Amino acid sequence: MSLFEKFEPIAAARRALAESGVESINVVMEQVLSPTEALIEGRRTILAGTNNYLGLTFHPDCVQAARRALKSEGTGTTGSRAANGNYSGHVALERELADFFGVRSVIVFSTGYVANLGMIATLTGPGDVLLIDADSHASIYDGCRLSGAEIIRFRHNDPADLDKRLRRLGERAARTVVIVEGIYSMFGDRAPLEEIAAVKRRHGAYLLVDEAHSLGVLGERGRGRAEEAGVEADVDFIIGTFSKSLGAIGGYCASNHPELDLVRYANRAYVFTASPSPSVIASTRSALALLRAHPELRRRLWEQARRLYARLSAMGFRLGPEPSPIIAVRLVDREQALAMWRGLLARGVYVNLVLPPASPDGGSLLRCSVSAGHTPEQIDQIAQAFAEANATGAPD
C-alpha cells in the first residue's frame, strides 16, 4: 500500500469538483482592490467570504504602521521569543490587549489556530477533561487531541446537555475545561454564554471561550460574546485571532489567572514557533486602537449584516438561526450548492462553498461573511446575485 493511498478520497472529491466546473478551493484573487473587492477571473468581484469584519485591511493607519515597522525592524523576527528575544512591539501588544480585556495578562501567538492548539494542549493533560461544544473549530479538536486529556462533546449550544455531562463527571468537573465559541463559524449563531457560565460556576469547572469571530463584533466595547453576555468574570481563558476583525494574522490568549505566564513557558506552540513579523504586530496594534476608538465600525457591520440577512430571508432562503456577520445559506444538496456558487462567482460575488462533511450537520452551505466595509449597494448586489443564481444557475 502506497503512503499516498489514504489521500485517494481527497483526489476523488477534487476530481468531482473539477468535473462540475467548480474549483472553489483554488480561487485566485488576481488583484485585491479593497477590503470588499478583488479581481477574480479578470472580473471585479465583491468579496463576501473573507471574515474581514471591520474592513480594516487597507486602513491607512494600519498600512502606515506596518510600513514603518517594516522599515525600522525588518521583515521578520527570525525566531521564537523564548529563544531569540522579544521585540518591543510584541510586548506592547500584549499589554494593550490585557488593558482592552481588563485582565492580568495576555500571550500573543503566531496564528489563531496555534493559539487554540497551544493553549488547550498545554492547559490540560492526562487525567483532565475537555468538554467541548460539538460544533467546535478544527483547531479546538486538534488541540484536544494533542493534550492527552479525556475529550467529551456536548450538544451544540445546549447548556442542559453540558450540565448533565458535568454532573456525570462528579469530582472530575474541577479538572474540566469547558470550551465554546462566541460566534460559530458555520452558521453564525452565538453561544448561550449566560447559561453556560452559570453551569460552569455550579460545577466548578473552567471555561475557555474562542472569540475568533466575535472580537470587534459583539459587546459594547467590542470585546466579544463574553462581554455582551456580561459573564467576563466567569471566563477563565479568552482566545482569539488577529486575522479577522483586526485584518492581520496572529492569535492571543487573555486571562486573569496569574499562572498564565507559567503556561507561556510550558507552551510548545509558543516556545518553538517564530513570533509574528514586526509589521504584522504593528498593524494589529493600530487595528486594535481603531476597534476601541470607533464603535461605529461595529454598528455599520451589524447594519449590513442585518440588511443581507433580511434580503436573503425575504427571498425564501433557509439561513442560519439568527442575523450575524456570518450568514449561512442552507441549500437542498451538493449540486444546488455547486451551481449557486458558480452562478454567484460569474455574477461577481465571492462566497464560501461548504460541502459535506465540512458542515456540522452534513448539509451544503454557501457561507457569506459581511464587512463594515461593504456599502448598502454592495449588500444589495450580493442579494440580487443570489436571486439570479437561484433562478438560473450560472449564466452562459
Add this chain to the structure above:
Amino acid sequence: MPDYNELLQQVVELIRPLAPPERPVAADTDLVADLEFDSLKVMSLVEQVEEHFDISVPLNILPDIRTVKEFTVQLQRLIEGSAP
C-alpha cells in the same frame, strides 16, 4: 448493570436504524467497512448511546474501535466506571 450479551443486543438495536437497510449487524460487523459509517454517522451513534445509557463517551476511545464488539466492550467499561 447489563451483561455483555444484553449490552451487545441493545447496541445492535441502536446501530440498525443507522445502517443501510437489509445489512446484517452482528458482533463482528465492521462499522466502516461493512456499514459504511462516516464520521457523522459515528457521532450520531455515540449521541444515541450516550442518551440510552446515560453516559458520556470520550472521543479518545473511537480510533481504536472498528467492530460492534469492540464498541460494546468499551461501552461496558464506561457503564461499569460510571456506576455508583
